[in-house]
Amino acid sequence: xxxxxxxxxxxxxxxxxxxxxxxxxxxxxxxxxxxxxxxxxxxxxxxxxxxxxxxxxxxxxxxxxxxxxxxxxxxxxxxxxxxxxxxxxxxxxxxxxxxxxxxxxxxxxxxxxxxxxxxxxxxxxxxxxxxxxxxxxxxxxxxxxxxxxxxxxxxxxxxxxxxxxxxxxxxxxxxxxxxxxxxxxxxxxxxxxxxxxxxxxxxxxxxxxxxxxxxxxxxxxxxxxxxxxxxxxxxxxxxxxxxxxxxxxxxxxxxxxxxxxxxxxxxxxxxxxxxxxxxxxxxxxxxxxxxxxxxxxxxxxx
Amino acid sequence: xxxxxxxxxxxxxxxxxxxxxxxxxxxxxxxxxxxxxxxxxxxxxxxxxxxxxxxxxxxxxxxxxxxxxxxxxxxxxxxxxxxxxxxxxxxxxxxxxxxxxxxxxxxxxxxxxxxxxxxxxxxxxxxxxxxxxxxxxxxxxxxxxxxxxxxxxxxxxxxxxxxxxxxxxxxxxxxxxxxxxxxxxxxxxxxxxxxxxxxxxxxxxxxxxxxxxxxxxxxxxxxxxxxxxxxxxxxxxxxxxxxxxxxxxxxxxxxxxxxxxxxxxxxxxxxxxxxxxxxxxxxxxxxxxxxxxxxxxxxxxxxxxxxxxxxxxxxxxxxxxxxx
Numbered sequence: 323x324x325x326x327x328x329x330x331x332x333x334x335x336x337x338x339x340x341x342x343x344x345x346x347x348x349x350x351x352x353x354x355x356x357x358x359x360x361x362x363x364x365x366x367x368x369x370x371x372x373x374x375x376x377x378x379x380x381x382x383x384x385x386x387x388x389x390x391x392x393x394x395x396x397x398x399x400x401x402x403x404x405x406x407x408x409x410x411x412x413x414x415x416x417x418x419x420x421x422x423x424x425x426x427x428x429x430x431x432x433x434x435x436x437x438x439x440x441x442x443x444x445x446x447x448x449x450x451x452x453x454x455x456x457x458x459x460x461x462x463x464x465x466x467x468x469x470x471x472x473x474x475x476x477x478x479x480x481x482x483x484x485x486x487x488x489x490x491x492x493x494x495x496x497x498x499x500x501x502x503x504x505x506x507x508x509x510x511x512x513x514x515x516x517x518x519x520x521x522x523x524x525x526x527x528x529x530x531x532x533x534x535x536x537x538x539x540x541x542x543x544x545x546x547x548x549x550x551x552x553x554x555x556x557x558x559x560x561x562x563x564x565x566x567x568x569x570x571x572x573x574x575x576x577x578x579x580x581x582x583x584x585x586x587x588x589x590x591x592x593x594x595x596x597x598x599x600x601x602x603x604x605x606x607x608x609x610x611x612x613x614x615x616x617x618x619x620x621x622x623x624x
Numbered sequence: 625x626x627x628x629x630x631x632x633x634x635x636x637x638x639x640x641x642x643x644x645x646x647x648x649x650x651x652x653x654x655x656x657x658x659x660x661x662x663x664x665x666x667x668x669x670x671x672x673x674x675x676x677x678x679x680x681x682x683x684x685x686x687x688x689x690x691x692x693x694x695x696x697x698x699x700x701x702x703x704x705x706x707x708x709x710x711x712x713x714x715x716x717x718x719x720x721x722x723x724x725x726x727x728x729x730x731x732x733x734x735x736x737x738x739x740x741x742x743x744x745x746x747x748x749x750x751x752x753x754x755x756x757x758x759x760x761x762x763x764x765x766x767x768x769x770x771x772x773x774x775x776x777x778x779x780x781x782x783x784x785x786x787x788x789x790x791x792x793x794x795x796x797x798x799x800x801x802x803x804x805x806x807x808x809x810x811x812x813x814x815x816x817x818x819x820x821x822x823x824x825x826x827x828x829x830x831x832x833x834x835x836x837x838x839x840x841x842x843x844x845x846x847x848x849x850x851x852x853x854x855x856x857x858x859x860x861x862x863x864x865x866x867x868x869x870x871x872x873x874x875x876x877x878x879x880x881x882x883x884x885x886x887x888x889x890x891x892x893x894x895x896x897x898x899x900x901x902x903x904x905x906x907x908x909x910x911x912x913x914x915x916x917x918x919x920x921x922x923x924x925x926x927x928x929x930x931x932x933x934x935x936x937x938x939x940x941x942x943x944x945x946x947x948x
Contacts (some may be wrong), residue, residue, distance in 0.1 A: 376750055463639055466928045468880035470887070471920065478905050478913050479650025555766045563766045563902055578769060582891075590776055597769040604764040610762070 324494050338530070345617045350612030359606040362599075366421040373415035375400070405591040407580060413591060416577055417599045418488075423573040426483075428554035431491035435553075436546055444530050444538065446500070447507035458504065461497040469494045469556055477565045487566045491553050502545045506538040512618065540618040547611035551604045558600055574600040589615025625936070632932050643921040647914060648691050692728035695918060705904075710915035714897050720790055721889070721896030725881040727816040732823035733874060740831020741858065741866075747836065755828060762825035767884060771818040778814060786811050788893035789930045792931040819885060822879050827870070834866030841865075859948025871934060879927045882920065 347353050365372055392405040392413075405413050446454040464472065476490040510516065511534060519529045558575030560566030567573050572580075574596045581593025581599075682690075694700065700710045744754040763771070779787035790811055838844060839862065847857045886898035893899065899917060904912040 404735055414712075463642075467924055468883045471880075471883035471924070472878070474883070474886065474901070475650075475917055478901070478917065479647060516807075551764070555764075557770055558766050562766075563887065563890060564904060573768075575768075578772065582772060585772065585776055587779060593769075594776070597772065600769065601765055604766070605761065608760060608764050 333336060346613060349613045349616075353611055355606040355609035355613075358602060359610060362421060362427065362603050365418055365514065366425045369418040369422045373412075375412050375415050375416045377411035377416040377419055392595075407577070407592045407593075413595055415486060416572065417574070417596050420572055420574040420577050420596055421599060423552075423567065423571050424554050424557060425603070427488060427491070427557050427567070427573065428550050429487045431553050431557075432495065432546060432550040434488075434493035435492045436499050436542065437550070439496035439501075440503040440535070440538075440542055441570075442496070443500035443503025443505075444507045444556070447504040447512055448526065448530050448534065454504075457500065461500050464497040464511065466503070469552065470559065473556060473560055474565070477560065482565055482568065484571055486568055487557060489558060490560075491557060494556065495549050496552060498545055499542060502540055502541045506541050507534050510534050510537045538560055544615045544618055547607055547614060551607035551611065554600070554607075555604055574603075628936055629933055639925050640921065643925075644692060644695070644918065645688070647917050648688055649923075675708055692800045700915035700918060703904075703909050703912050705909050705912075707941045710911040711919075711923045713900065713912060714915055714919055717895060717897040717900050720894060721882060721885050721898055724812065724816055724819060724885055724888070724894060724896060728811055728823065728881055729874065729878055731816060731820035732827050732877070733739045733870075735825025737738050737870065740828040741835050741862070743828065744832040744835025744839065745858070747832075756832070759825040759828045762821050763829075765821070766889050767818060767822055770821055771815070771888055774814050774818055775891070785814050787814060790895055802807060815888050815894050817898055818892070819881060819888045822884065823881060826877070831850035831866060834869055837861055837864060838865045868935065871931070879924050882923065 346356075370376065391554065392402070395401050400412075402412050402414070407413055407416060442457055446457045472494045473490045476493055477486060480486050480489075516529060516533060519533050524533075557566055557573060560579070561573050562577030562579040564579065567576060577596035578593045578600070581589070581591075583598070584592050698709075698711050702708065703710050705712055706713055739755050743755045746752050775787040778785045790808065844857060844861055847861045848854075852861075882898075885894075885896060886902055888894065889896045889898035890902050897919075901913060901916040903909075904916070
């Protein structure tokens with residue numbers, strides 16, 4: 323304790339990004355996870371360029387090549403490191419394209435839910451009164467239902483499709499952001515800088531957006547990381563059940579679902595490999611999120 | 625206490641009302657209720673009859689009133705596929721789901737609490753780190769994919785356990801269940817384990833977090849200073865105090881187990897109500913979908929109510945704070 327305090331006084335305190343990175347890299351697992359996640363993100367964004375072939379280009383896909391085991395070669399010399407699926411598509415390319423859909427849907431729904439939830443949470447904390455009571459009651463009630471059930475209700479009532487899946491994921495997630503935003507805004511709004519802003523007679527909107535919101539970002543980022551992983555997993559589940567994305571947008575969940583029917587005949591790779599890709603994605607995001615949470619948790623601060 | 629229970633019950637009724645409104649709006653107003661609620665193969669006379677019966681020729685507020693009225697009488701429509709009352713179909717399949725959820729819950733609690741307490745008491749030991757790494761993995765792995773892996777390994781590859789159906793059932797003290805036969809047990813093991821995995825991770829995390837917080841409290845220090853055996857400190861002083869969040873979780877997670885059983889039941893072809901709803905959504909069997917949603921909402925609202933009341937019994941502070 324004494325030694326570290328001494329050391330602290332000799333080193334210049336790190337600030338901003340540098341301090342963030344120093345704190346973050348305290349956990350080697352988290353650094354590896356971040357690196358893995360960035361790689362996956364890169365693959366997802368540049369899927370058409372890094373994939374060996376375009377799995378949805380009908381001219382290059384031959385049904386004769388269906389269900390080739392991993393590491394096989396077809397008659398024209400194409401090599402399939404992860405094998406092919408029931409329609410003769412290269413699994414590796416299908417996974418790369420699937421990552422794109424899964425991450426895209428997860429990120430988009432997460433972002434909209436963040437904006438929606440944070441706006442509601444921040445204004446609830448700021449304005450208080452009946453608005454706060456009603457909004458937070460809704461949040462409590464919604465969070466008492468598991469996300470899969472909320473998604474099921476929404477998709478069963480309104481039907482499947484890309485937009486509906488995204489809407490369902492947003493409606494499932496917003497409450498988490500609203501709760502986190504309100505909790506930290508309640509602390510922030512009584513601080514002196516907000517009082518100062520009030521004394522300057524700044525508008526409510528300006529105080530919320532440029533004074534309170536930036537100071538509430540840390541917990542929101544943590545919730546955001548973990549929620550995005552959750553959303554990706556939920557979308558995969560819904561698509562696997564055939565309730566989420568249509569077959570025109572083959573996400574990882576849909577690929578796993580497609581492989582499920584071949585599994586009993588021993589063709590394991592069609593559902594295993596997309597699942598591994600999904601698992602690596604979710605685990606890496608969760609590990610990064612866990613580290614962020616530990617960093618921002620004042621109770622664990624040294 | 626009575627005031628708290630009353631207030632909480634009133635709130636549950638409001639939630640039920642809102643949820644019934646959402647389901648009603650979703651099914652009856654967003655789509656065409658005539659298409660959704662009437663068998664497409666019905667002739668014009670039949671269609672006219674059902675429109676009259678359901679009150680679809682009346683104003684919306686009155687339609688909702690009929691929907692609620694019928695629901696209270698246990699009439700949630702007839703299945704297009706099975707030709708039987710939707711409610712009856714669901715009630716028939718409920719025991720299979722309940723049994724699966726109960727066995728999973730048992731697995732999660734029996735393994736989760738000791739593992740979590742251990743990880744909380746010795747946070748630096750290698751075993752604890754393995755437990756926690758396992759729980760992150762269990763948290764991250766999508767249920768349906770784990771189910772597929774389990775089937776592939778234990779059923780297809782090793783051929784040890786069956787992967788579909790419920791197996792033989794037997795009746796014991798008026799309860800019919802697979803857990804009373806060996807064949808049934810072999811059938812329930814994989815799906816129950818699959819369903820339990822996610823909950824196991826959260827029980828471990830919760831027990832660990834609770835342990836780490838409680839262990840720093842003065843009463844634990846005092847109990848140790850008194851010279852009590854460590855096992856007694858853990859069993860009496862620690863366990864009691866981490867039980868509140870764990871009981872909440874057991875209650876709430878039971879509901880989420882029922883919800884998540886839709887996934888597990890689909891993967892393992894378990895004949896419960898979760899598989900029924902997924903099949904019904906596929907087959908556009910709207911009355912069954914509506915009935916399922918209403919029933920599951922009722923189950924959830926009841927569970928939440930029970931948990932909240934239990935909570936207030938265990939921790940009187942909740943009653944006073946619960947006003948907001």
